[in-house]
Amino acid sequence: MPEAAVFSFSTDELSVEDRLPVWVEVIGRQFMRLNVELRDRCTVAAAINVVRLGRAEIGSTSSPPGLYCRTRALANDGNGDFTFFYAERGRMRIAPHETGGDFIDLEERGGGAIGFHGASGRYDFEDRARIIGLRVDGDTLRRAAPGLDERFCHLRRSNDAVRLLIAYIDRLRTVGPPADPELGRLVEAHLIDLIAFTARPNDDTRDRAAARAIPAARLAAMRDDVAANLSRMTLSAREVARRHGVSERYVQLLFEQSGTSFSRFVTAARLERAMAMLRDPGCAHLRVGDIAFAVGFADLTTFNRNFRHAYGDTPRAIRRTAWAGDEFR
Numbered sequence: 001m002p003e004a005a006v007f008s009f010s011t012d013e014l015s016v017e018d019r020l021p022v023w024v025e026v027i028g029r030q031f032m033r034l035n036v037e038l039r040d041r042c043t044v045a046a047a048i049n050v051v052r053l054g055r056a057e058i059g060s061t062s063s064p065p066g067l068y069c070r071t072r073a074l075a076n077d078g079n080g081d082f083t084f085f086y087a088e089r090g091r092m093r094i095a096p097h098e099t100g101g102d103f104i105d106l107e108e109r110g111g112g113a114i115g116f117h118g119a120s121g122r123y124d125f126e127d128r129a130r131i132i133g134l135r136v137d138g139d140t141l142r143r144a145a146p147g148l149d150e151r152f153c154h155l156r157r158s159n160d161a162v163r164l165l166i167a168y169i170d171r172l173r174t175v176g177p178p179a180d181p182e183l184g185r186l187v188e189a190h191l192i193d194l195i196a197f198t199a200r201p202n203d204d205t206r207d208r209a210a211a212r213a214i215p216a217a218r219l220a221a222m223r224d225d226v227a228a229n230l231s232r233m234t235l236s237a238r239e240v241a242r243r244h245g246v247s248e249r250y251v252q253l254l255f256e257q258s259g260t261s262f263s264r265f266v267t268a269a270r271l272e273r274a275m276a277m278l279r280d281p282g283c284a285h286l287r288v289g290d291i292a293f294a295v296g297f298a299d300l301t302t303f304n305r306n307f308r309h310a311y312g313d314t315p316r317a318i319r320r321t322a323w324a325g326d327e328f329r
Contacts (some may be wrong), residue, residue: 007178010047019044027061032117033074038066045128051177054188057135058173060088068123080138081119082148084155084195086112088165090129095122096152099181104154106131112162114199116150134169136192145196145205155198161209164217165194171220218244219254223265230270230296237262270295271310274303278315279322288315 011019020038023046028034029046038044043064050059070075085094085106093103093117094113104113115121116138141232142148155162168190178184193213197205222240240262241248255262256295274295277283283291292303292315307315 005201006052008048009048011044012047013152019046027063027145028068031059031079033070033079035069035071035074036066036091036122037069038064040064050183053172053177053191054181054185055137055140056188056191057133058169059133059135059307060130061133061172062089062128062130063125064128066125068125070117070119070123072120075118075120081117081135082114082138082141082195083117083136084108084112084114084134084165084198086132086169088130088132090127092126092129092131093124094152095124097121104152106209111154111156111159112166112198113152113154114195115152119150119152121152132169132173134165134191134195136188136195140192144192144208145200147161148199153199159198161194161198161201161214164214164221165191165198166227167221167224168194168213168217171224182293186212187216189213215254215257218246219258222251222302224252226266226269230266230273231294233296235296235297267306268310270297271307274307275311275318278319281323288319291315 024036028036047062087106087108092109190213193209197209237251238248241251277291289300297303
């Protein structure tokens with residue numbers, strides 16, 4: 001595993017003739033021992049991005065159509081980790097044996113699968129798929145879920161725990177790893193508890209997940225919900241609660257436990273987006289009032305008052321400073 005908190009690699013950085021051999025080395029040797037067989041060996045456009053959270057890793061892999069095989073010989077390398085996979089784009093089929101067999105079909109929004117690195121398997125990328133993988137320490141996961149099945153397991157997205165796990169991973173990919181190592185270890189513990197609950201749902205794993213991981217994952221999903229709906233002037237805790245199948249009080253409680261309130265979080269998010277728009281040359285044609293309404297404020301006076309309180313100056317002044325010499329309305 002790489003030591004950096006974030007690792008990124010793309011074949012776009014290489015000459016055409018170097019792309020295939022370097023990609024085989026990076027994906028097939030450095031991160032997981034695999035044999036690589038691309039269907040089009042002449043056109044290689046692939047990338048991997050990895051974020052570390054304690055001993056866990058979140059990886060995003062984009063690949064042209066091809067077959068990645070972990071043979072019995074390669075699987076016998078002492079790697080006892082587990083990885084939870086899901087498709088962000090396109091499709092990947094997983095066979096829990098190097099020679100084939102029944103495939104687990106992962107499609108966008110179709111759920112996930114968890115697999116043991118000590119087992120052989122085949123990963124068939126189709127249609128330039130982008131696959132997200134959460135890799136966790138095997139010993140830690142086994143302690144959280146004793147008797148964990150070491151065969152590939154298909155986890156349906158209709159399962160609430162699977163949806164929460166995917167939403168939590170997506171949030172971490174967006175905001176990046178915590179700067180504080182202790183927070184990183186806490187996030188890793190959340191991820192372990194969520195995987196344990198999805199893979200072995202019983203009273204013990206449910207209680208562990210409910211104590212820390214499920215509230216953290218729900219809060220992450222609600223924050224993303226707010227970000228996706230900032231422009232809605234009617235955005236409320238009640239509306240978010242309805243979409244997530246929980247009570248309005250539960251939504252308020254989660255935000256309060258994180259050190260803010262739902263309304264303060266929404267206002268701060270709207271102001272942050274407004275600030276970005278004021279500094280964006282692509283929004284130079286918009287009036288300040290247009291930006292205020294675009295981020296969900298119902299009136300310009302409230303927007304100006306909140307903005308000045310947060311940033312110590314007016315939106316117009318911030319815009320003039322950011323784009324000195326340009327004319328703004």
